[in-house]
Amino acid sequence: xxxxxxxxxxxxxxxxxxxxxxxxxxxxxxxxxxxxxxxxxxxxxxxxxxxxxxxxxxxxxxxxxxxxxxxxxxxxxxxxxxxxxxxxxxxxxxxxxxxxxxxxxxxxxxxxxxxxxxxxxxxxxxxxxxxxxxxxxxxxxxxxxxxxxxxxxxxxxxxxxxxxxxxxxxxxxxxxxxxxxxxxxxxxxxxxxxxxxxxxxxxxxxxxxxxxxxxxxxxxxxxxxxxxxxxxxxxxxxxxxxxxxxxxxxxxxxxxxxxxxxxxxxxxxxxxxxxxxxxxxxxxxxxxxxxxxxxxxxxxxxxxxxxxxxxxxxxx
Amino acid sequence: xxxxxxxxxxxxxxxxxxxxxxxxxxxxxxxxxxxxxxxxxxxxxxxxxxxxxxxxxxxxxxxxxxxxxxxxxxxxxxxxxxxxxxxxxxxxxxxxxxxxxxxxxxxxxxxxxxxxxxxxxxxxxxxxxxxxxxxxxxxxxxxxxxxxxxxxxxxxxxxxxxxxxxxxxxxxxxxxxxxxxxxxxxxxxxxxxxxxxxxxxxxxxxxxxxxxxxxxxxxxxxxxxxxxxxxxxxxxxxxxxxxxxxxxxxxxxxxxxxxxxxxxxxxxxxxxxxxxxxxxxxxxxxxxxxxxxxxxxxxxxxxxxxxxxxxxxxxxxxxxxxxxxxxxxxxxxxxxxxxxxxxxxxxxxxxxxxxxxxxxxxxxxxxxxxxxxxxxxxxxxxxxxxxxxx
Numbered sequence: 181x182x183x184x185x186x187x188x189x190x191x192x193x194x195x196x197x198x199x200x201x202x203x204x205x206x207x208x209x210x211x212x213x214x215x216x217x218x219x220x221x222x223x224x225x226x227x228x229x230x231x232x233x234x235x236x237x238x239x240x241x242x243x244x245x246x247x248x249x250x251x252x253x254x255x256x257x258x259x260x261x262x263x264x265x266x267x268x269x270x271x272x273x274x275x276x277x278x279x280x281x282x283x284x285x286x287x288x289x290x291x292x293x294x295x296x297x298x299x300x301x302x303x304x305x306x307x308x309x310x311x312x313x314x315x316x317x318x319x320x321x322x323x324x325x326x327x328x329x330x331x332x333x334x335x336x337x338x339x340x341x342x343x344x345x346x347x348x349x350x351x352x353x354x355x356x357x358x359x360x361x362x363x364x365x366x367x368x369x370x371x372x373x374x375x376x377x378x379x380x381x382x383x384x385x386x387x388x389x390x391x392x393x394x395x396x397x398x399x400x401x402x403x404x405x406x407x408x409x410x411x412x413x414x415x416x417x418x419x420x421x422x423x424x425x426x427x428x429x430x431x432x433x434x435x436x437x438x439x440x441x442x443x444x445x446x447x448x449x450x451x452x453x454x455x456x457x458x459x460x461x462x463x464x465x466x467x468x469x470x471x472x473x474x475x476x477x478x479x480x481x482x483x484x485x486x487x488x489x490x491x492x493x494x495x496x
Numbered sequence: 497x498x499x500x501x502x503x504x505x506x507x508x509x510x511x512x513x514x515x516x517x518x519x520x521x522x523x524x525x526x527x528x529x530x531x532x533x534x535x536x537x538x539x540x541x542x543x544x545x546x547x548x549x550x551x552x553x554x555x556x557x558x559x560x561x562x563x564x565x566x567x568x569x570x571x572x573x574x575x576x577x578x579x580x581x582x583x584x585x586x587x588x589x590x591x592x593x594x595x596x597x598x599x600x601x602x603x604x605x606x607x608x609x610x611x612x613x614x615x616x617x618x619x620x621x622x623x624x625x626x627x628x629x630x631x632x633x634x635x636x637x638x639x640x641x642x643x644x645x646x647x648x649x650x651x652x653x654x655x656x657x658x659x660x661x662x663x664x665x666x667x668x669x670x671x672x673x674x675x676x677x678x679x680x681x682x683x684x685x686x687x688x689x690x691x692x693x694x695x696x697x698x699x700x701x702x703x704x705x706x707x708x709x710x711x712x713x714x715x716x717x718x719x720x721x722x723x724x725x726x727x728x729x730x731x732x733x734x735x736x737x738x739x740x741x742x743x744x745x746x747x748x749x750x751x752x753x754x755x756x757x758x759x760x761x762x763x764x765x766x767x768x769x770x771x772x773x774x775x776x777x778x779x780x781x782x783x784x785x786x787x788x789x790x791x792x793x794x795x796x797x798x799x800x801x802x803x804x805x806x807x808x809x810x811x812x813x814x815x816x817x818x819x820x821x822x823x824x825x826x827x828x829x830x831x832x833x834x835x836x837x838x839x840x841x842x843x844x845x846x847x848x849x850x851x852x853x854x855x856x857x858x859x860x861x862x863x864x865x866x867x868x869x870x871x872x873x874x875x876x877x878x879x880x881x882x883x884x885x886x
Contacts, residue, residue: 321588321593442607442608
C-alpha cells in the first residue's frame with residue numbers, strides 16, 4: 181500500500197497500471213478519499229466487474245444515439261397513432277421505448293453488450309478487437325505445490341474433460357487437443373503452454389494459426405487458514421463481428437462456464453478424493469482418454485505425484 | 497434388477513433396469529432389504545423439484561446388506577448389515593471435515609443446476625433429482641453407494657431392521673432439527689408436521705432437554721401418535737387458531753424453539769395458503785410458506801426457528817421483519833446424518849428412542865406404486881410404506 185497526498189493523486193490508465201501478460205488479473209490502483217488524507221490502495225481487478233448501470237444523470241448513450249432514438253421513437257408513435265388497432269399500438273409502445281431511451285440517455289441492451297473493464301483491458305493488452313472472458317474460482321484442500329503439479333500436466337486435465345479424446349504433445353510447449361464435437365465432428369486445437377510461473381500461474385494460448393483464439397490462465401494462491409489452494413481460472417476468447425459477435429460469444433460462454441465449473445470440480449475431486457464422483461449405474465460409458473507423448477525431442481510435461489492415481493473419467 | 501422409477505409428475509412404475517456396478521474405488525453395492533417412502537419424495541412425485549428425468553429410480557431411506565466393495569473400502573465387507581445416510585458426504589472436503597456432511601463439496605456430479613439456483617453447488621442426495629447428483633435411488637434390488645466408508649454405518653446388535661431403516665433419514669433429520677434449534681433445558685418447543693420426521697423431531701427435542709413439545713398437524717391419527725408415542729401436546733390447525741393456541745400455552749411468550757418439518761407443500765386454512773397455492777400453480781413461485789410464516793410469527797422473541805422441511809426455490813411474503821425485530825435465529829439444512837448415527841443407535845439400544853412404529857405399511861417392491869398412492873393421500877392411516885425388494 182502506498183500513501184500519497186491529494187496533490188499527487190491522479191487517475192491511472194490501464195497501461196500505466198502495468199497490466200500485462202505476466203499478471204492477469206493485475207492489481208489496479210484504486211483511489212479512495214477520506215476527510216484527512218487521500219489513500220491510494222490496491223485491489224485486484226475483478227473479472228466480474230461490469231459497466232455501471234446507466235442513469236439519466238450518468239447516461240451511456242452519446243448525443244447522436246439519443247437524437248436518433250428520439251426521432252425514431254417520435255416517428256413510430258406518430259405512425260402508430262395514425263394506423264391504430266393491432267398494427268398501430270405495438271408501434272406506439274416500441275416508439276415510446278425508443279423515445280424514452282433517447283430522452284433518458286440510458287440503454288440496458290447497450291450496457292449488456294459493453295465489454296467489461298477486464299475485457300477492455302485484456303483487448304488492449306492483446307491487441308484483440310473483441311473478447312469474451314469467463315472466470316471461475318475454486319478452493320482445493322491440498323498444498324499449492326501438489327495442485328500446481330497436477331494442473332501442469334495437460335494429460336491430467338484432459339482426462340477430466342468428458343469430450344476430450346486425446347492430447348498429443350507436438351513440440352516442447354505445444355499440445356494438440358482432440359475432442360468430439362456436435363454431430364460426430366472431431367475438433368482439433370493446438371495450444372501452447374507458457375513457462376509455469378513459480379507455482380502460481382499456468383498460461384495456455386491458442387497457436388498462432390488457430391481459427392479460434394483462446395487465452396487460458398490458472399492462478400494459484402494459498403487459501404487462508406490452511407484451507408489449501410485457491411485456483412482462479414480465466415478463459416478468454418477472441419470475438420469478431422462487433423456487438424453481434426460479442427452477443428454470440430456471451431451466449432456460448434454460458435456453456436463454457438458450465439464446462440469450466442465441471443472441470444474445476446473434477447480437479448478438486450480427483451485431488452481430494454483420488455476419484456471423480458459419478459452417478460452412472462454401470463461402466464459401459466467409461467471414457468477412453470489417450471495422452472500421446474512426443475516421439476521426438478520434445479520434453480515431456482512434468483508428472484505430478486497425484487497423477488499416479490488412476491483417473492476414472494469425467495462426471496457423467 | 498427391479499426398481500421403482502419416476503416417469504413424470506404423479507407417474508411411477510416398477511420396471512426392470514440394469515444392476516449397478518462398482519465404478520469408483522470408494523463405492524459399495526448394497527442389496528436393499530428395506531426402503532421407505534419419505535415426505536420429501538412427494539415433492540419429486542408432484543413435479544415440484546425440477547431436473548427429474550423419466551426413468552429415475554427414487555427412494556433414499558434404506559438399509560440392507562453389503563454385497564460388493566470397491567478397492568479402497570476398508571471398513572465394510574460382504575455380508576455386513578448396514579444403513580446408509582441419504583445425504584452423501586465425501587469425508588475429505590472442508591465441510592465434511594467439519595462434520596457438515598450435507599454441505600459436501602464433492603458428492604454432486606452435476607454441480608451446475610444448484611450452482612445457478614443457490615450460488616454454490618449443493619451436495620449429492622441419493623435418489624433425489626439430477627440437481628442433487630442424479631444418483632439412482634433405493635427403491636430397487638441393489639444400489640451403489642459412493643464414499644461407502646463415510647456414508648455406510650454398520651447396524652449394531654439389538655437394533656432391528658425396522659428401527660435401523662429410519663436411521664437413514666427420518667431419525668437424523670428430526671434429531672438435526674432439534675439440535676439446530678439449540679434447545680435449552682426447560683424449553684417449550686413447537687413442531688409443525690407429525691409425519692416421520694416431525695415425530696422424530698418431537699422425540700429428539702425431549703432427548704435434548706425440552707420440557708414440553710407442542711405438535712401441530714391436521715390428521716387425527718398422526719396427532720394421536722404425537723401424543724401417545726412421542727409425548728407431545730397436539731394441536732389440530734383445522735380446529736384451532738395455531739398462533740393464539742401457542743401463545744395461550746406459553747403464557748403469551750410463544751414457543752422458545754419452533755421446528756418446521758413440513759416444507760414447500762405446506763397446507764393451511766388461512767388466506768396466505770390460497771395465495772401461495774395460486775402462485776405455485778401459476779409457476780410464479782415454488783414454495784408454500786404457511787408453516788414458515790406461522791413458526792416465525794409464533795416464536796418467542798430471541799428464539800430459534802429450525803427448518804428441515806424441504807424448500808427448493810423461491811418463497812413470497814417471507815416475514816423478514818419479524819426475524820429482525822424479534823431477534824430470531826433461523827437455522828436450516830439437509831441432515832448431516834453421519835454426525836448423529838452412532839448416537840442415535842445408542843439411544844435406540846438404550847430404549848430411549850424407537851422409530852419402528854413409523855413403519856405402518858410393509859409391502860413388496862412390486863406394490864410400491866400403491867404404497868406411494870396410500871402415503872400421498874394419507875389413506876389407511878399410512879405413516880410410512882416400506883418396501884422389501886424380493
